Amino acid sequence: MQNITKEFPGVKALDNIQLKVKKGTVHALMGENGAGKSTLMKIIFGIYTPNHGTIKYKGKELNVSSTKEALKNGISMIHQELSPVPHMTVAENIFLGREPIKGKFGWVNDKKMVEDARELFEKLDMKINPTSKMKDLSIANMQMVEIATAVSYHADLIIMDEPTSAITEKEVEQLFNIIQSLKAKGVSIIYISHKMDEIFKICDEITVFRDGQYIGTKGAHELNQDTLIQMMVGREIKQVFHKEAAEIKEVVLEVNNLSKEGKFKNISFEVRKGEILGIAGLMGSGRTEVIESIFGIDPPDSGEIFIHGEKVKIKSPQDAIKLKLSLLTEDRKLTGAFLPISIRENMIISNIDHFSQLGYVNKKLVDETCKEQVERLNIKTPSIDQLIMNLSGGNQQKVLLARWLLNDPDILILDEPTRGVDVGAKSEIHKLMSKLAQEGKAIIMISSELPEVLGMSDRVIVMHEGSKKGELSREEANQEKILEVAYS
Incomplete structure (x- = not known):
């Protein structure tokens, strides 16, 4: 790819970008959110058309105007945001638009x-039932189906955009085995991830973008984590886990023997003012189900919830919001952002009464407040009128954080707050979490990244298969101890 430029209304997403990928190699694409990585991949895959520049593929100039054309040319893609057809089966999702036909009438x-x-899953060593409905799968298994689908096209170039953002370490290992076997067959892979250890483990070369511009390409062996971060952000980040001491005071939220049939049982814990409580556990351990139950999305069958010492009944998210709870959900596309509307509307949507009088919205107050949040959270956007769907994943996440901060919650629940977020934005989110704890907020954080749990938590609850297995203080918690408690 040479001199690729792509402009959207009010923003130049790519400015004379270069990329050269060799046959049978894994080529990492690195940069902060908003650097232009996903935009460039969508150009290769025919979703976007560049304003300028040329693409050569297998020595010939290539103009791809649709995803169908990209697939026909042997290019497939695993997208950062999952987009399954939920009420169709796994097999129907994999072969959507290319179903095997029987008989002269063209029946599927x-x-x-x-x-x-089934044969595809066996070859990839994936334990997924092809007749299951997609809506019944965990997010991790949906991600594995997406990976299997990309491989099923027998492409010569596979783009993997954050393929491990929702899967466990065991499944990551599985993916790496698939990648090695594809490499051996001469398949080229463009790999996008914010997880540094993966990049150095699996990639041959690394290209770095910053703010839509090409910074450079190096062999993976020429870089280490510090030099790569410096190329990405243009500065040195001394501390990713920015945890500052906060005064931990009285109990704000107490949960006693919370149970939901088939999901979790007898969960009890408390979180205090100024405290960050981490919840660790593998995918499927029931972490998300517990906090969604507390927030009224799927109320528990039994158990008690106390807020500021008073027993409460939370039957809906509206009840939770009135009680000064906020929840940043695990999947920003599916359950967080309203993609076709603006940053402004996404920010105020859960607190619109605050900006209204006699049924009219005070636009001036809305604009002032939203602009303050954009500045406070360093959201990269030309204006608050920009559609949230045009932002990078990390900037979308910051808009959703701003939405809940406008509610001034006493209890802030963050489910995977830095999933798919670059190292710079991750550091900013951690800094904000520390500041909120110092202001007296009670924070519950779920994360699949153990270093994040250990780096940011004052206390850690460990869950496994719907049960609370133990609780560790910041001082005694480490990766080995958490895994030991989980499997005890």
């Missing part, structure tokens, strides 16, 4: 489709 051969999907 469902039996062959299921057999082909």
Whole structure:
């Protein structure tokens, strides 16, 4: 790719970008959120058309105007944001638009489709039932289906945009085995991830972008974590986990013997003013289900919840918000952002009464407040009128954080707050969490990244298969201890 430029209304997403990927190699694309990585990949895959620049593929100039054309040319892609068709089966999702046909009337051969999907999963060593509905899968298994789908096209170039953001370490290992076998067959892979250890483990070369511009390409062996971060952000980040001491005071939230059939049982814990309580556990351990139950999304079957010492009944998210709870959800696209509307509307949507009088919204107050939040959280956008869908994943996450901060919550629940977020934005979010704790907020944080749990938590609850297995102080918690408690 040479001199690729892409402009959107009010923003130049890519400015004369270069990229050269060799056959049979894994090429990492690195940069902060908003650097232009996903935009460039969408150009290769035919979702966007560049304003300028040329693409050469296998020595010939390539103009891709649709994803269908990209797939026909042997280019497939695993997208950063999952977009399954939830009420269709796994097999139907994999072969959508290319279903096997039987008979002269062109009926879909469902039996062959299921057999082909099963064979694909066996080859990739994935334990997924092809006849299951996508809506019944965990996010981790949805991600594995997305990976299997990309591989099923037998492409010569596979783009993997944050393929491990929602999967466990075991599944990451599985993906790396798949990558090694693809490399051996001469398949090239463009790999985007914010997880540094993965980049150095699996990639041959690394290209860095910053603010839509090309910074450079190096062999993975020529860089280390510090030099790579410096290339990405243009400065040195001394501390990713920015945890500052906060005064921990009285109990704000207390949960006693909370249970939900088939999801979790007898969960008890408390969180105090000024405290960051980490919840650790593998995918499927019930972490998200517990906090969604507390927030009224799926109320518990039994158990008690106390806020400031008073027993409360939370039957809906509206009840939770009135009680000064806020929840940043695990999947920003599916359950967080309203993608087709603006940053402004996304920010105020859960607190619109605050900005209204006699049924009219005070636009001046809204604009002032939203601009303050953009500045406070360093959200990269030309204006608050920009559609949230046009922002990078990390900047979308900051808009959702701003939404809940406008509610001035006493209890802030953050489910995977830095998933798919670059190292610079991650540091900013951690800094903000520390500041909020110092202001007296009670924070519950769920994270699949153990270093994040250990770096940011005052106390850690460990969950496994729907049960609370133990509780560790900041001083005694380490990765080995958490895994030991989880499997005890």
